[in-house]
Amino acid sequence: MFGCSDQQTEVAETSATQQSYKWKLVTSWPKNFPGLGRAPETFADYVERMSAGRLTIQVYGAGELVPGFEVFDAVSSGTAQMGHAGSYYWKGKAPAAQIFTAIPFGMNVTEMNAWIHYGGGLELWRELYKPFGVIPFAGGNTGVQMAGWFKKEINSIEDLENLKMRMPGLGAEVLKKVGGMPVALPGGQIFTSLQTGAIDATEWVGPYNDLAFGLHKVADYYYYSGWHEPGAMLEFTVNEEAYRQLPEDLQAIIEVAARAVNQDMLDEYTARNNEALMALQDKHGVKVLPLPDDVMQALKQASLQVMEEQAAADPQFAKVYDSYRKFQRNVSRYHQLSEFEYYKNRQ
Amino acid sequence: MFGCSDQQTEVAETSATQQSYKWKLVTSWPKNFPGLGRAPETFADYVERMSAGRLTIQVYGAGELVPGFEVFDAVSSGTAQMGHAGSYYWKGKAPAAQIFTAIPFGMNVTEMNAWIHYGGGLELWRELYKPFGVIPFAGGNTGVQMAGWFKKEINSIEDLENLKMRMPGLGAEVLKKVGGMPVALPGGQIFTSLQTGAIDATEWVGPYNDLAFGLHKVADYYYYSGWHEPGAMLEFTVNEEAYRQLPEDLQAIIEVAARAVNQDMLDEYTARNNEALMALQDKHGVKVLPLPDDVMQALKQASLQVMEEQAAADPQFAKVYDSYRKFQRNVSRYHQLSEFEYYKNRQ
Missing domain, CATH: 3.40.190.10 (Periplasmic binding protein-like II)
Incomplete structure (x- = not known):
């Protein structure tokens, strides 16, 4: 029994005075739409539970606070602290934004996630949104879509x-x-x-x-x-100023919750x-x-x-395409003899 | 500018007296081994940052505290509060544990994650470990391995x-x-x-x-x-008694951090x-x-x-295989015309 051991040592007591925050999150989807609309709700649930209610996030469907195609502007201006949408909707602001959703004949979900988190993709994405005062996070993926x-x-x-x-x-x-x-x-x-x-x-x-x-x-x-x-990747966007005003633990909670939802959405679609x-x-x-x-x-x-x-x-x-293309060439060579070969062998 | 708006309303102050916890996490891997050994370190980092240091986790390589094949026993007995290993190492305790790592010619990583989180897999896994006082969480995946x-x-x-x-x-x-x-x-x-x-x-x-x-x-x-x-899935295991003693926000932090690491490991391998x-x-x-x-x-x-x-x-x-097999039959039918077909089309 765990209770008999003294492993849970050094139980200290800390007393803290903590602010709580109420945020708005606007989306490009109908409220509670399966998959796409569920992801921001799951995110809000994770954040609220991990922060013991210190950060609560109200999710708005497309058109409830701003239209679906104005999510980025709303986050940039601070009308909402967060958004959930597809980056390719913002091609009028920065054509390179499209690459962070998907490229025709480009990388699938596994490859995109690897490029974003271990291939320099996230850094390029942050650089692209920086002038707008917006911080992007990977925010789910549908997997291969239908034509x-x-x-x-x-x-x-x-x-x-x-x-x-x-x-x-x-x-x-x-x-x-x-x-x-x-x-x-x-x-x-x-x-x-x-x-x-x-x-x-x-x-x-x-x-x-x-x-x-x-x-x-x-x-x-x-x-x-x-x-x-x-492998269409969605995005969470955060108003940079609002993010900076959070204590570091709540910033980390946003980062890790987004990462978890990034997988959760794919799991739901796959099932x-x-x-x-x-x-x-x-x-x-x-x-x-x-x-x-x-x-x-x-x-x-x-x-x-x-x-x-x-x-x-x-x-x-x-610049972004160059990074993407090099990563794809590399990763698809291995997937050819791992994922693809396995699908063939399993048949 | 966000700072000009009044969106960040209702900043309340809460005063809390909070315990802090120091946990041990034992693993089946050499300390800091790429991929497998990195995952528990990433997990510990996420947890520490999200909890503002209220829960710190010391990670031990195989043999440092207990041998690599005794991780489950150590978590079950409370020698360590957590473990990171492969469930198939515990086939002597419960043969069905093997299914939660991988089945020959079975599901790949995307399919496993969907079964665990949206197909009833996690519930079966928890039921299996319950008599040992151990709670499992998905803890990373290597993707398709080499033969x-x-x-x-x-x-x-x-x-x-x-x-x-x-x-x-x-x-x-x-x-x-x-x-x-x-x-x-x-x-x-x-x-x-x-x-x-x-x-x-x-x-x-x-x-x-x-x-x-x-x-x-x-x-x-x-x-x-x-x-x-x-698609070999790794596992985080938590001593049930230790988990129950945590406040709900720290329990949620463990759950979501594990979920995030479950994806992070695959990203690293893929890259x-x-x-x-x-x-x-x-x-x-x-x-x-x-x-x-x-x-x-x-x-x-x-x-x-x-x-x-x-x-x-x-x-x-x-019982577990029946659930797994039905889910695989279902999911592989869709992957045949999505993931597999796309690999072919992209060539």
């Missing part, structure tokens, strides 16, 4: 021509390059836009989230794999995606298909071109 | 016959089933055993750790992929493995080879037999 929902079959790259498709970030540039017409829409507007024909196709996340949005009611074809977002996929196929009659090889190859070539163009146009983009 | 180091080429399943190979957990049973002779050895004894010929082959972890041990100096052939440990692999190949002339398909198939068949036998022999094993 998206289409109203018609995709049999060749020509089928993407003039296709109006909801597509954010660098994927949008690639779609444009192969003749498509990308449209930027917050999640909450996708269903209606697809229903009214304002768009012909959409990517969103994966089976778990897509089922929740009911996208199968307005499109019949569901394609894989998500070439445009092979839920397949059941949702089966429901889509078996209950709702959705046709789940792979994009043809030649379409995938054309998208891959276009992606490489887009990345080169973006790097040529913006020095910050070039 | 191991061999002094000769492996061209057929017959080449494994009478082969003395260091192999822990369920992989050892599989090796026995195909005619090999598994040997249980703590990491620190592998190099000398291979050098003296006490063993003919060994698995250890992957390039990053294997290079650190210098295994290339005593074996020429390095095989992939790690069929026996496709470091390829450089180590390149050094092994290019600098040290190691031959890196895939196990032949028919060897892999024979091992897979033997693995399924071993799992059935273990389940038939032990009701706890059967």
